[in-house]
Amino acid sequence: MRKILLPLFWVLLEIWPQCSFAVRETPFINASVEPTEYHHWEFYLLGIGDKVSDGSFFEAPYVELDYGIFPNMEVHAAAALVHNVPSKAFTESTGATRTTGLGDIEIGFLYRFLEETDTRPQMGTYPNLELPTGSAKRNLGNGRFSGSIPLLFQKSWGQWTLYGGPWYTFNNAPEMKNYWSGGFVLQRILNERFLLGLELFASEKEEASSRSYTLLNIGAGYNITPRFAVVCSLG
Helix, strand or coil: CEEEEEEEEEEEEECCCCCCCCCCCCCCCCCCCCCCCECCEEEEEEEEEEEECCEEEEEEEEEEEEEEEECCEEEEEEEEEEEEEECHHHHHHHCCCCEEEECCEEEEEEEEEECCCCCCCEEEECCEEEECCCCCCCCCCCCCCEEEEECEEEEEECCEEEEEEEEEEEECCCCECCEEEEEEEEEEECCCCEEEEEEEEEECCCECCCCCEEEEEEEEEEEEECCEEEEEEEC
């Protein structure tokens, strides 16, 4: 049963000689509609911690690479080294031990199909597929293909931005469920280097033995150089 989701840190490096001097978004579960700029690269290095009833689950280092393959469209791939740490009580009752290895690899794309105007939000979708590269027997992966399909909205007013939307996730691995989730992020740019954000996210049951949950997260982003930024969130 999921109790807390804690992204520990995100480091963003835009791999391109000319890029905007602004963190575009804070690191939340919800996704922004804005894709990586056409013919630009973005590289993310991060760590994520997830506290569950029978132990802890960490992904570090987690690496993501995005590329603006077309105007209004990016493709991406992500992979992580997974650390599954059972609790003392779970270890005593089952004999489980800590495991570490490659997790499931994610591939997908972000497509913005509607541009923002003064009166309407921009809209897009961010389908992704999880490849079962992590060992399910060692609790490092799902064991079968899974994925999500969202419908995303985003609107800005001056220094304020609101984005989010519903997600549908399919997962036919044993004891897992198909489910709906979603939420919204409200963020404000304080200056060209710094922004703050607040997220509300809710989900139906992800597993047959779990329950639905709601998360409230806060996050921040800070530009260190024109091509290097650090962002983090806590939930």
